[in-house]
Amino acid sequence: MPAETVSPLTTYIAHLERGELAYQFSPSSNRAVFYPRLACPETGATDLEWRVSQGIGSVYATTVVHPQQGAPYNVALIDMDEGFRLMSRVEDVDPTTVAIGQRVRFRVHPAEGEEPPYPVFTPAEGA
Amino acid sequence: MTGPTRSGLTRGGAAIVGAAESDLGAVAALMSPIDLMAQGIVRALDDAGLTLRDVDGLFCATTQGRTSAMSLVEYLGLPNAYTDSTIVGGSSFEIHVAHAQAALEAGLCTVAVIAYGSTQRTIGRRAASAREYNPYETPFKPFLPASAYAMAASRHMHEFGTTREQLAEVAVAARDWALLNPAAWEKKPLTIEGVLNARKISDPFTVRDCCLVTDGGGAIVMTTPQRARSLRRKPVWVLGCGQSITHASISSMPDLTKTGAIESGRQAYAAAGVTAAEIDVLALYDAFTINTILFLEDLGFCPKGEGGRFVEGGRIGPKGDLAVNTNGGGLSYCHPGMYGLFLLIEAVRQVRGECGERQVADAETAIVHGNGGVLSAQATVVLGADATV
Numbered sequence: 093m094p095a096e097t098v099s100p101l102t103t104y105i106a107h108l109e110r111g112e113l114a115y116q117f118s119p120s121s122n123r124a125v126f127y128p129r130l131a132c133p134e135t136g137a138t139d140l141e142w143r144v145s146q147g148i149g150s151v152y153a154t155t156v157v158h159p160q161q162g163a164p165y166n167v168a169l170i171d172m173d174e175g176f177r178l179m180s181r182v183e184d185v186d187p188t189t190v191a192i193g194q195r196v197r198f199r200v201h202p203a204e205g206e207e208p209p210y211p212v213f214t215p216a217e218g219a
Numbered sequence: 220m221t222g223p224t225r226s227g228l229t230r231g232g233a234a235i236v237g238a239a240e241s242d243l244g245a246v247a248a249l250m251s252p253i254d255l256m257a258q259g260i261v262r263a264l265d266d267a268g269l270t271l272r273d274v275d276g277l278f279c280a281t282t283q284g285r286t287s288a289m290s291l292v293e294y295l296g297l298p299n300a301y302t303d304s305t306i307v308g309g310s311s312f313e314i315h316v317a318h319a320q321a322a323l324e325a326g327l328c329t330v331a332v333i334a335y336g337s338t339q340r341t342i343g344r345r346a347a348s349a350r351e352y353n354p355y356e357t358p359f360k361p362f363l364p365a366s367a368y369a370m371a372a373s374r375h376m377h378e379f380g381t382t383r384e385q386l387a388e389v390a391v392a393a394r395d396w397a398l399l400n401p402a403a404w405e406k407k408p409l410t411i412e413g414v415l416n417a418r419k420i421s422d423p424f425t426v427r428d429c430c431l432v433t434d435g436g437g438a439i440v441m442t443t444p445q446r447a448r449s450l451r452r453k454p455v456w457v458l459g460c461g462q463s464i465t466h467a468s469i470s471s472m473p474d475l476t477k478t479g480a481i482e483s484g485r486q487a488y489a490a491a492g493v494t495a496a497e498i499d500v501l502a503l504y505d506a507f508t509i510n511t512i513l514f515l516e517d518l519g520f521c522p523k524g525e526g527g528r529f530v531e532g533g534r535i536g537p538k539g540d541l542a543v544n545t546n547g548g549g550l551s552y553c554h555p556g557m558y559g560l561f562l563l564i565e566a567v568r569q570v571r572g573e574c575g576e577r578q579v580a581d582a583e584t585a586i587v588h589g590n591g592g593v594l595s596a597q598a599t600v601v602l603g604a605d606a607t608v
Binding site: 152178179193201 | 354355356358359360361362366369370371373374377418419420421422423468469470471475
């Protein structure tokens with residue numbers, strides 16, 4: 093078998109650098125797969141297809157972290173409309189107002205130093 | 220999705236014959252996790268009426284060593300011991316019970332000890348259990364493990380109307396039990412208001428919804444039925460075991476209100492031939508207040524979604540009608556990071572009838588439910604007194 097030349101995480105980050113939230117679709121199980129992998133969970137199929145999300149989802153679960161120093165901040169699990177879930181945060185609002193079921197829109201938090209870009213969310217009323 | 224019944228193990232095919240804590244709370248300076256394992260093993264063997272020379276199976280786990288079985292073999296001088304250091308967080312020890320029973324039944328060993336040690340209070344939680352970097356979670360700075368359980372609580376409150384006060388009931392019940400346990404870390408009463416008004420950690424949790432950060436360790440001794448009957452203590456029989464690992468990271472948990480305890484409990488009950496209604500004592504891994512509610516539901520003590528209402532009015536406290544976490548739990552007795560071994564120790568003592576002020580009358584059956592990671596690794600053991608085999 094030929095060696096993989098690009099890791100799943102590298103492809104994921106490359107999409108984020110282009111402003112895209114990428115996930116995988118597994119034809120063998122007919123479902124979205126996230127986080128990105130080399131093999132589909134349960135079936136083991138290696139024909140996972142990369143897709144780009146429309147960037148719209150709903151808050152599945154939420155918490156506000158109260159650090160001993162610094163301001164409280166949101167951590168949430170987001171269910172994307174394409175059928176995958178990821179950890180992120182909802183920005184631009186008071187973290188205590190983030191609510192389960194709230195519609196949210198993806199944007200890229202840009203790379204900072206050694207840290208690659210990552211996906212964050214903002215409220216998307218009506219989406 | 221239904222898993223195996225673990226029917227390869229025999230009901231009552233092994234027994235727990237010794238149990239002991241190591242030093243707990245804040246241990247002496249420069250004590251190591253292996254020191255505490257060894258101390259627990261020596262005490263548990265003494266409880267059983269055995270010595271180290273009888274031991275030919277070592278099962279252990281700690282977050283403070285990558286190769287703890289190797290370290291323990293060296294420390295105890297047991298080069299030919301059968302070893303297993305499966306580590307899946309706090310439920311590792313419930314899984315060790317199943318593995319030790321399998322090893323005993325297969326003749327791989329004849330006297331097995333299961334040991335744990337941690338000095339996380341002394342050296343700091345971060346140093347004791349360094350978190351692996353997860354590129355899909357770490358950037359968001361969840362305060363783990365608390366934030367993961369907090370999000371599960373957020374879902375439970377959203378779906379079932381569980382309230383902040385109901386979560387607090389769990390902490391108050393644990394504290395009321397702890398006040399009856401001389402070995403418990405917490406010594407002062409706690410009220411629902413005291414839980415609600417404590418320092419916020421990760422909404423909806425305050426610090427009183429979260430397990431303690433202590434040092435501690437201990438051991439249990441398991442052996443074959445024949446040998447068990449000849450020893451000092453009444454054997455506590457392993458009636459059934461089960462395990463289910465649904466995820467590692469909270470973002471991969473399929474449903475935050477349904478844990479792998481549904482499956483691990485099903486396996487353990489099936490193997491034991493008992494139902495929740497026949498259980499006298501419950502030891503449920505209460506890393507956070509939501510755990511107890513989830514596990515009461517998932518192990519069949521109340522319907523899904525009813526756990527919050529179920530615990531109201533001190534129902535799982537010393538004056539209630541269901542004996543849950545009689546030692547005071549991870550919330551008020553002791554929590555050195557991987558608490559699962561202490562669940563087994565308390566259940567053994569209850570089934571033996573040794574618990575003094577907190578003893579549950581006529582306790583013959585106990586369910587021990589371990590939780591590891593972030594509601595990730597669920598493992599259940601059903602234990603019983605002589606009358607059950």
